[in-house]
Amino acid sequence: MASQLFRLILLHRWQWRLGILLLSFLSALFGILGPYIQKHFIDSLLSVPSKDLFGFESQLSPFLLMLIALCFLLLSQGVGFIANYIGMKESILSQQILSKKLYEKTMTLHPDSLQGKTVGEMVSLYATDVMGATIFLEQSLPIGAATLFPLILAPLALHLLFEIPLTQVLLTMGVIIFINSYLALRQSKFFTRFKQLAADRLGLVNEWILNIKSLKVMGWIDAFETKIHAMRVKETTNRVAMVTNGQTMNSISSTATFIINIVAITVLVNHHQSQVTPGELLSLLWILGVFLSRPFRQLPWFFTFGFDGWTSLKRIGHFLQLQNQGREWPHGVSADETNTETEGPSIEVQNLNLKIGKEHLLKNINFSIKQKEFVAIVGEVGSGKSLLLLSLIGETGASMDVYRINHRNILSASHQELCRHFAYVPQEGFVMSATLRDNIAFDYDVNSKMDSRIYHCLELSQLNLDQEPFPERLDTEIGERGVNLSGGQKQRVNIARADFYDCPVILLDDSLSALDVNTEAQVMQSLLKGRWAHKTRILTTHRLSALKEVDRIFFLEDGEILAQGTLNELLQSSIKFKYFIETHQSTEKSKVSHEVEN
Ligand SMILES: Nc1ncnc2c1ncn2[C@@H]1O[C@H](COP(=O)(O)OP(=O)(O)OP(=O)(O)O)[C@@H](O)[C@H]1O
Ligand SMILES: [Mg+2]
Numbered sequence: 031m032a033s034q035l036f037r038l039i040l041l042h043r044w045q046w047r048l049g050i051l052l053l054s055f056l057s058a059l060f061g062i063l064g065p066y067i068q069k070h071f072i073d074s075l076l077s078v079p080s081k082d083l084f085g086f087e088s089q090l091s092p093f094l095l096m097l098i099a100l101c102f103l104l105l106s107q108g109v110g111f112i113a114n115y116i117g118m119k120e121s122i123l124s125q126q127i128l129s130k131k132l133y134e135k136t137m138t139l140h141p142d143s144l145q146g147k148t149v150g151e152m153v154s155l156y157a158t159d160v161m162g163a164t165i166f167l168e169q170s171l172p173i174g175a176a177t178l179f180p181l182i183l184a185p186l187a188l189h190l191l192f193e194i195p196l197t198q199v200l201l202t203m204g205v206i207i208f209i210n211s212y213l214a215l216r217q218s219k220f221f222t223r224f225k226q227l228a229a230d231r232l233g234l235v236n237e238w239i240l241n242i243k244s245l246k247v248m249g250w251i252d253a254f255e256t257k258i259h260a261m262r263v264k265e266t267t268n269r270v271a272m273v274t275n276g277q278t279m280n281s282i283s284s285t286a287t288f289i290i291n292i293v294a295i296t297v298l299v300n301h302h303q304s305q306v307t308p309g310e311l312l313s314l315l316w317i318l319g320v321f322l323s324r325p326f327r328q329l330p331w332f333f334t335f336g337f338d339g340w341t342s343l344k345r346i347g348h349f350l351q352l353q354n355q356g357r358e359w360p361h362g363v364s365a366d367e368t369n370t371e372t373e374g375p376s377i378e379v380q381n382l383n384l385k386i387g388k389e390h391l392l393k394n395i396n397f398s399i400k401q402k403e404f405v406a407i408v409g410e411v412g413s414g415k416s417l418l419l420l421s422l423i424g425e426t427g428a429s430m431d432v433y434r435i436n437h438r439n440i441l442s443a444s445h446q447e448l449c450r451h452f453a454y455v456p457q458e459g460f461v462m463s464a465t466l467r468d469n470i471a472f473d474y475d476v477n478s479k480m481d482s483r484i485y486h487c488l489e490l491s492q493l494n495l496d497q498e499p500f501p502e503r504l505d506t507e508i509g510e511r512g513v514n515l516s517g518g519q520k521q522r523v524n525i526a527r528a529d530f531y532d533c534p535v536i537l538l539d540d541s542l543s544a545l546d547v548n549t550e551a552q553v554m555q556s557l558l559k560g561r562w563a564h565k566t567r568i569l570t571t572h573r574l575s576a577l578k579e580v581d582r583i584f585f586l587e588d589g590e591i592l593a594q595g596t597l598n599e600l601l602q603s604s605i606k607f608k609y610f611i612e613t614h615q616s617t618e619k620s621k622v623s624h625e626v627e628n
Contacts, residue, residue, distance in 0.1 A: 031344075031347030031348070031350060031351050032340065032343040032344040032346075032347040034347070035128070035163065035343050035346060035347055035350075036340075036343055038127070039124045039127075039128075039163065039164060039343075042123075042124065042127065043120065043123070046116060046120055047120065049116060050113050050116050050117055050120070050172050050175065051175050053109050053110070053112055053113035053116070053172075054109075054110065054113045054172055054175030054176050054178075054179055055175065055179050056105075056109045057105075057106050057107075057109040057110035057113060057176060057179075058106070058175075058176065058179030058180045058183050059106075059179075059183065060102045060103070060105040060106035060109065061102075061103070061106035061110075061180065061183075061321050062180070062183045062184065062187050062317065062321060063102045064099050064100075064102040064103040064106060064316075064321075065099075065312075065313035065316035065317050065320075065321065066083070066187070066191060066313060067087070067095055067098050067099040067102060068095075068099045068309070068312065068313050068316060069191070069307075069309035069310055069312065069313035070082075070087045070088060070090070070095050070309060071092055071095035071096050071099055071309070072307075072308055072309035072312050072313075073088075073307050073308070073309035073310075074088065074090075074091075074092045074095060075092050076307075076308055076309070078307045078308065078309065079307075080307060080309055080310075081191070083190065083191070110172075110176055113172040113175070113176065114172045114173070114176075116172070117172035117173070121164045121165070122164075124163075124164040125160050125161060125164045128160045128163060128164065128346060129156065129160050131346075131350060132155060132156060132160070132346065132349065132350070135349065135350050135352070136152070138445070139352060151229045151233065153229070153232055154225055154228060154229035154232065155345060155346060155349055158225050158228075158342070159225070159342035159343075159345050159346050160342075160346070161342075162225075162335075162338055162339055162341070162342030163339050163342040163343045163346055164339075165335045165338070165339050165342075173328055173331075173332060174332050174336075176324070176325065176328070177324075177325040177328050177329055177332050178325075180321055180322060180324070180325045181203065181207075181322075181325050181329075184199075184317055184318075184321060184322050185199045185200055185203065187317060188294060188314070188317065191310070191313070192294075192298050192310055192314060193301065194294055194297050194298055194301065195297065195301075198293060198297050199290070199293070199294060199297075202289065202290055202293050203290065206282070206283075206286045206289070206290075206326070207329065209282055210279065210282060210283060210286075210329050210330040210333060211330075211333045213275060213278060213279040213282070213330055214279065214330045214331070214332075214333030214334040214336075214337065215333065215337055216275050217272065217275050217276060217279060217330070217334045217337075218333075218334050218335075218336075218337030218338045218341065219337075220268055220269075220271055220272035220275060221272065221334065221337075221338045221341075222338065222341045223268050224265070224268055224269065224272060225342075227261065227264055227265045227268060228265065230261060231258065231261045231262070231265065234254070234257060234258055234261065235258065238254050238258070279330040279331075279334075280327075280330070282330075283326045283327050283328075283329060283330050284323075284326075284327060286326040287318055287319055287322050287323045287326055290318050290322065291315070291318045291319060294314060294318055295311075295314065298310075298314060376398065376399060376400050376401045376403075376434075376435070376436055376437070376566070377397075377398070377399040377422070377434070377435055377535065377566065378397075378398045378399075378432060378433070378434040378435075378437075379395060379396060379397055379398075379422075379430055379432065379433055380396050380430065380431045380432035380433075381394055381395075381396060381429075381430060381431040381432070382394070382395035382396070382418075382421060382428050382429070382430045382433075383395070383428060383429050383430075384414075384417060384421055384426050384427070384428035384429075384589075386426075390589065391414055391417055391589050392414050392417055392418060392421060392428060392589045392590075393588075393589045393590045394590065395418065395590070395591055396591070397584060397591065397594065399566055399568070399582075400566075401436075401566060402563070402564055402565065402566060403566055403567070403581050403582065404558065404559075404567045404569075404579070404580045404581045404582075405567065405568045405569070405580060405581065405582050405583070405584060406568075406569050406570070406571055406576055406577055406580040406582075406583050406584070407419075407568065407569070407570040407571075407583075407584045407586055408570070408571060408572070408577065408583060408584070408585055408586065408610070409585060409586030409587055409610075410587065410610070413586040413587055413588060413589065414586055414588070414589040415539070415540075415570035415586055416457055416539050416540075416570065417589075418570075418586070419454065419537045419539050419568065419570060422452065422537065422568075423448065423449055423452050423454055423537070424445050424448050424449070435451055435535075450533065451533060451534055451535050452533055452535045452536075452537055453527075453528035453529075453531050453532075453533040453535070453536050453537065454528070454537045454539075455521075455524045455525060455527075455528050455536075455537065455538045455539060455541040456524070456539055457539040457540050457541070457543075457570075459517075459520040459521050459523070459524040459541070460524060461508055461515060461520050461523055461524070462508070463507075463508065464507070464508060465502075465504065465505050465506060465507055465508070466495075466500060466503070466504050466505070466506045466508060466523070467481070467484060467504035467505065469508055469523055469527065470484050470487060470488070470504075470523065470526050470527050470530050471484060471527075471530055481504060483530065484504060484526070484530060485504075487526040487527075487529040487530045488522075488526045490526070490529055490553075490556045490557050490560070490561060491522045491523075491525040491526040491529060491553060491556075491557065492522060492545075492549050492552050492553055492556070493519065493522040493523065493526060499514075508523075516544075517544035518544040518545050518546070518549070520544070521541055521542065521543070521544050521545060522545070522549075522553075524541060525538075525541060525553060525557065529557060529561065529562075533565075534565055534566060535565065535566045535567075535568070536558075536562055536565050536566070536567045536568070537568050538558075538567070538568070538569040538570070539570050540570050540571055540572060541569070542554075542569075542571065542573065542576070543571070543572065543573070547575070550573065550575070550576075551575075554576070554579055558579070559579060572614070574611065574614055574615060577597050578597060580597075581596070582594060582595060582596060583595065583596070583597060583600055583607075585600060585604060585606070585607045585610070587606065592604065592606055592607070593606075593607055
């Protein structure tokens with residue numbers, strides 16, 4: 031996968047990438063021709079014979095030679111600049127491609143398929159790896175080529191112009207390149223660790239911020255801070271090692287040209303004895319001190335970013351390879367097919383199964399729910415109630431032989447279309463850090479003309495803005511994850527949202543659990559038995575009082591529907607259900623009497 035992504039980044043818009051290579055080569059060529067003409071300029075000024083490569087250079091006037099040398103050097107800089115500019119633009123384009131791929135994957139992946147990836151890891155994929163991976167373009171192409179071509183052209187020029195034996199120069203350069211690449215490999219390891227540690231810390235800090243209220247109550251704040259501090263210590267140690275290694279790399283690369291200077295001048299003088307011309311000496315110093323200094327400075331970073339980019343590509347590749355467990359929702363239903371219902375849906379499910387890892391969590395579930403029917407799903411804690419609701423909205427990857435809504439096979443519908451049938455209220459409620467209005471209407475450019483509708487939804491869900499702490503009414507800012515709301519308020523915000531979206535099927539996952547008995551009864555009358563009476567309603571619940579209100583009950587045990595029917599039917603037909611009701615009744619009674627006594 032990483033090599034596929036590498037090819038994609040490198041070969042996408044290949045004409046531009048080839049252009050970068052050509053421009054970089056031209057830049058290097060002009061860069062080496064500059065000092066060569068300079069040599070002729072100095073030698074012609076001093077009237078010293080100078081060796082021609084092209085056969086006419088020594089016949090040109092010093093003034094003309096000076097102009098040509100200047101032109102070459104300016105061209106070298108200018109063309110190199112254009113190559114860099116294109117490289118950066120291409121790099122940003124590649125970042126867009128990678129981000130889009132990551133985003134699409136993130137949107138289709140179910141939470142249970144993340145294989146334990148923390149929020150921090152996910153953030154670091156977007157924040158650092160996308161840039162890390164495309165640094166290949168910024169570094170490998172323009173800078174890489176600007177490094178590579180001079181490193182090839184310089185020894186050739188030294189050999190052709192000054193007859194310096196290639197072996198000596200190549201040997202010295204080889205040693206420097208070897209040391210640099212070794213240090214760069216080390217540096218990239220520090221970089222990778224740096225990213226991992228930052229991702230871990232981000233994940234932990236995220237948990238800390240989101241759960242600060244509960245952590246405080248549990249007395250875990252100090253433990254959390256100690257943990258975060260320990261992580262910072264690890265990060266600092268790694269950073270110190272990284273900086274030290276980087277400094278060593280920098281100092282080796284900046285002294286590299288000095289070392290080669292000495293080697294080349296010694297070889298040149300020994301080789302030519304007294305015949306070295308002043309022009310030759312000056313252009314030699316230019317080639318080694320200027321032309322080669324940039325590539326040597328950049329060489330270690332080229333290697334570092336190369337290694338680092340590769341690890342980023344591997345991390346992105348690994349994420350893109352994650353697959354949803356179970357069946358994928360197929361895509362590709364046309365918009366025309368989506369609104370064929372006229373009478374609201376009936377739901378039919380056959381042979382629904384869900385396996386996560388080795389656990390068979392939902393087993394051979396079959397049911398059919400009529401239009402406008404009100405169904406309650408009950409069962410012990412962990413029996414699979416929430417997973418069943420989530421499976422209906424395609425969030426678990428459960429497999430099914432038949433899944434029809436309003437007699438239409440929904441298995442071939444897109445995930446987006448499937449979700450359009452349902453208003454789903456999750457067990458914990460979902461509240462985001464935004465105004466109350468945005469939390470209900472869930473749209474960042476909600477029109478204030480909708481306010482009256484929002485108020486009505488809130489009224490039906492029994493969230494009275496005059497009595498509850500909403501000083502700015504719909505404009506009240508709700509803190510991160512609703513920290514300034516009570517559990518019951520959060521649930522009512524979620525219920526109001528479900529009402530606002532007016533979908534044909536309402537799925538409530540224990541959504542009345544945090545309401546007091548009176549408020550629950552009011553919501554039941556105003557919405558579930560009131561405004562939603564014409565909708566299909568499925569409610570999971572632990573409250574026995576709700577069971578008297580529903581048309582049918584599904585009794586779940588260990589991922590299986592053990593029995594289904596009305597309350598009376600089930601009490602008569604299922605001993606297990608009767609036992610379940612009796613134990614829950616006694617628990618509820620003892621809870622109430624305990625509360626009364628206290
Ligand atoms: N993502 C997951 N990966 C693995 N196991 C899971 C996952 N989600 C739920 N489970 C397991 O599946 C079983 C059913 O979970 P589910 O949340 O549906 O129970 P529930 O009936 O809704 O319980 P409760 O009454 O507490 O809400 C539990 O044993 C739970 O541990
Ligand atoms: Mg549940």
